Amino acid sequence: GCGENGAGRWAWPGGGRGGAGCSGEGGSQSPGNGVGRCDAGREGAASQCDVSAPCAPSRSTAETRRWILDPAGERYYWWLSAMVLPVLYNWVVIICRCCFTEAQERHAALWLSLDCVSDAFYLLDIAVRLHTGLLEEGILVLDGDRIRRRYLHSSSFRWDVASVLPTELLCLRLRSALRANRCLRAPRLFEAFDRRETRTAHPHAFRIAKLMLYVFVAIHWNACLYFALSVSLGLGSDTWVHPNGSRPGFARPLRQYLHSFYISTLILTTVGDTPEPRREEEFLFMTAGFLLAVLGFATIMGSMSSVIANMSAADASFYPEHGPVRRYLRAHGVAGRLVRRVAAWHEHLRAQRKLAEERAVLRHLPERLRAEVAASVHLPALSKVGLFQSCERGVLEALVLRLRPQVFGPGEFVCRQGDVGREMYFIREGRLEVLGADGVTQLAVLGEGLYFGEISLINIPGNRSGNRRTADIRSIGYADLFCLAKEDLAEVLTEFPSARVLLEAKGREILLRMDKLDVHAEAAAAAAREEAEHRARVLEAALEALQTRTARLLAQLESSALKLALRIGRLESRLLPPGAPRPQHRPGAQRTAVPGGGSDCAGAANVPSGGGREPREPQGSPRSIAPSRAARTWGCQRRVMPAPDCSAPGGSVRGRVRARSGARDRQGSVPGSGSTAFPPPARCPRAGARPAWHRVLAPRPGTACAAGGPQELPGTAQGWHAEPLPGALRCL
Numbered sequence: 036g037c038g039e040n041g042a043g044r045w046a047w048p049g050g051g052r053g054g055a056g057c058s059g060e061g062g063s064q065s066p067g068n069g070v071g072r073c074d075a076g077r078e079g080a081a082s083q084c085d086v087s088a089p090c091a092p093s094r095s096t097a098e099t100r101r102w103i104l105d106p107a108g109e110r111y112y113w114w115l116s117a118m119v120l121p122v123l124y125n126w127v128v129i130i131c132r133c134c135f136t137e138a139q140e141r142h143a144a145l146w147l148s149l150d151c152v153s154d155a156f157y158l159l160d161i162a163v164r165l166h167t168g169l170l171e172e173g174i175l176v177l178d179g180d181r182i183r184r185r186y187l188h189s190s191s192f193r194w195d196v197a198s199v200l201p202t203e204l205l206c207l208r209l210r211s212a213l214r215a216n217r218c219l220r221a222p223r224l225f226e227a228f229d230r231r232e233t234r235t236a237h238p239h240a241f242r243i244a245k246l247m248l249y250v251f252v253a254i255h256w257n258a259c260l261y262f263a264l265s266v267s268l269g270l271g272s273d274t275w276v277h278p279n280g281s282r283p284g285f286a287r288p289l290r291q292y293l294h295s296f297y298i299s300t301l302i303l304t305t306v307g308d309t310p311e312p313r314r315e316e317e318f319l320f321m322t323a324g325f326l327l328a329v330l331g332f333a334t335i336m337g338s339m340s341s342v343i344a345n346m347s348a349a350d351a352s353f354y355p356e357h358g359p360v361r362r363y364l365r366a367h368g369v370a371g372r373l374v375r376r377v378a379a380w381h382e383h384l385r386a387q388r389k390l391a392e393e394r395a396v397l398r399h400l401p402e403r404l405r406a407e408v409a410a411s412v413h414l415p416a417l418s419k420v421g422l423f424q425s426c427e428r429g430v431l432e433a434l435v436l437r438l439r440p441q442v443f444g445p446g447e448f449v450c451r452q453g454d455v456g457r458e459m460y461f462i463r464e465g466r467l468e469v470l471g472a473d474g475v476t477q478l479a480v481l482g483e484g485l486y487f488g489e490i491s492l493i494n495i496p497g498n499r500s501g502n503r504r505t506a507d508i509r510s511i512g513y514a515d516l517f518c519l520a521k522e523d524l525a526e527v528l529t530e531f532p533s534a535r536v537l538l539e540a541k542g543r544e545i546l547l548r549m550d551k552l553d554v555h556a557e558a559a560a561a562a563a564r565e566e567a568e569h570r571a572r573v574l575e576a577a578l579e580a581l582q583t584r585t586a587r588l589l590a591q592l593e594s595s596a597l598k599l600a601l602r603i604g605r606l607e608s609r610l611l612p613p614g615a616p617r618p619q620h621r622p623g624a625q626r627t628a629v630p631g632g633g634s635d636c637a638g639a640a641n642v643p644s645g646g647g648r649e650p651r652e653p654q655g656s657p658r659s660i661a662p663s664r665a666a667r668t669w670g671c672q673r674r675v676m677p678a679p680d681c682s683a684p685g686g687s688v689r690g691r692v693r694a695r696s697g698a699r700d701r702q703g704s705v706p707g708s709g710s711t712a713f714p715p716p717a718r719c720p721r722a723g724a725r726p727a728w729h730r731v732l733a734p735r736p737g738t739a740c741a742a743g744g745p746q747e748l749p750g751t752a753q754g755w756h757a758e759p760l761p762g763a764l765r766c767l
């Protein structure tokens with residue numbers, strides 16, 4: 036639906052599909068490309084947005100949103116990558132042109148055009164930033180005004196403007212030096228590098244390359260400054276400064292630059308063999324260079340070692356380390372073939388890029404995402420398993436999270452006959468042999484897409500081995516398996532009963548072949564199961580019949596009670612003298628009925644002087660109450676129907692039977708009692724819940740109930756009729 040917050044309307048990042056949000060007036064962000072797109076007019080847009088006015092698109096606004104970039108999108112990423120070039124150009128070339136004046140003068144036209152291109156990029160970058168969406172509370176804001184306002188008031192805008200000011204126009208002679216403000220756009224370079232680092236498949240290599248670039252820029256600047264200092268001190272004036280043009284080849288700018296770069300490298304990498312300084316300026320330059328070198332060296336060493344450490348840590352988290360296992364084996368004096376097997380297993384994992392601890396690698400992902408990742412990796416292999424071929428994707432996804440990949444080397448036993456079965460296996464890759472009781476005879480060879488180890492996990496009737504393995508399973512070469520624990524299998528089979536049928540059928544077949552199936556026990560178990568099922572069916576039918584009878588009896592009881600009340604009313608009106616005081620009926624006084632037909636008025640107010648006041652029965656009590664004199668006199672009747680009524684949410688198990696009004700009318704029942712609530716004979720599922728009364732007889736216009744005969748009562752509270760209202764105890 037549409038969401039609005041303050042001045043702007045928002046869209047979910049990546050939303051738009053499935054109506055996740057409406058951006059602006061009917062717009063939502065298109066998934067993937069990172070550019071805001073308006074949903075309005077799209078099929079189904081009305082159902083996603085509130086159809087009322089707020090979602091109707093204004094054309095100009097929709098147009099504006101079309102050009103809003105998602106900061107996490109592709110286009111923005113590629114723009115950032117493009118910005119690396121002009122920023123680097125300025126960082127490398129400006130200082131070079133300042134110090135190597137000959138190079139500046141020789142290629143002035145080229146520099147000028149490159150400067151123009153770089154400035155155009157800088158200006159375009161400001162425009163891009165004016166159209167880059169921003170995240171607020173995790174939601175992408177696509178409102179152009181809001182974005183513009185935010186950027187124009189930010190410090191980034193000031194820096195961006197400062198970096199593109201045409202300062203070189205102030206003094207055309209110092210053109211290149213005055214372009215130094217272009218270096219202020221460096222944050223864009225860092226941003227681009229950060230993005231690249233998160234996207235690249237080789238982050239460590241990228242980190243090293245980035246470090247080398249920084250080192251190169253530092254050496255380059257130092258080289259330029261060395262040359263500038265040499266020029267100011269006089270080229271070739273001593274052995275430290277740059278040689279002058281009289282030395283062969285040193286008149287060329289390229290040679291000058293390369294020589295300076297070489298000296299700078301010697302200084303900054305503290306390799307040594309640097310020319311000895313002679314003058315104060317030279318000493319100062321060298322000292323500053325060495326200090327910078329110490330700093331740079333420490334930084335480089337630190338970064339390199341952290342990159343290398345991270346690389347090995349990343350590798351270790353992917354593949355199990357052989358070193359500790361080897362040391363462990365050596366410490367315990369294990370040698371020979373076993374050590375070689377362990378080493379071969381480790382090598383195989385690395386060579387085949389197989390992960391032993393996949394769960395550990397993915398453990399930080401949210402569960403749903405982890406399931407999706409695991410599904411995309413393993414589903415193709417899992418769907419080859421015959422057992423799961425007809426499974427829905429949801430079942431497979433649930434299953435895939437429970438599977439543990441395991442790799443077995445050649446000749447390794449996956450399970451041995453007689454072991455207690457705790458897991459079953461699906462073969463992802465490789466071949467395994469099933470060995471007979473002698474440990475030599477090959478009963479079968481299992482390959483990709485097959486499974487084993489299920490017989491000891493599922494309870495096959497008549498299985499003589501019980502929960503013990505029926506055979507040895509040995510890996511022929513390297514076997515890549517999925518392992519599923521017994522508890523997980525039980526859960527999966529509950530959700531997917533047809534898989535159980537398949538497993539049982541296959542297991543039974545194997546057991547029969549191996550003569551490990553006790554056919555008599557199986558038949559007895561089947562007979563017992565059938566008998567139990569039959570009994571359950573009979574009980575169910577009896578229960579149903581009982582419910583119907585109860586309902587019928589209750590309906591009869593109710594109708595005769597009502598008839599009785601009417602007759603008593605009529606008799607009273609005939610027997611009482613015309614002037615005699617008539618008992619006042621208090622509408623709403625409650626009357627309850629007992630299953631035995633006893634009756635009583637629960638309310639004391641409607642009991643006449645002659646009637647003994649009886650203690651009021653607590654509502655909901657199933658106790659039978661004998662009819663009192665008052666009740667007999669007044670024709671009040673109590674109806675009691677204990678019904679399991681768990682008034683807590685979801686607690687009620689009450690059933691309802693519709694009575695046939697016609698039949699009941701013929702029996703003299705009161706018309707209008709169309710339906711009867713009755714309790715199914717089930718226990719109240721909520722612990723401590725008590726049954727409640729649930730039949731109501733309420734006044735009905737047309738007849739009066741009074742001691743002196745029919746009496747007019749105001750309003751609708753006249754007469755009687757049966758009205759089924761669950762869960763209440765009322766008295767006529």
Ligand SMILES: Nc1ncnc2c1ncn2[C@@H]1O[C@@H]2COP(=O)(O)O[C@H]2[C@H]1O
Pocket residue numbers: 450456469478479486487488489490491492503504505506507508545548
């Ligand atoms: N003859 C056979 N053919 C195929 N698989 C078998 C055969 N015998 C035993 N198995 C499998 O080997 C497994 C050994 O452990 P389980 O008894 O749990 O389950 C067994 C079956 O899955």
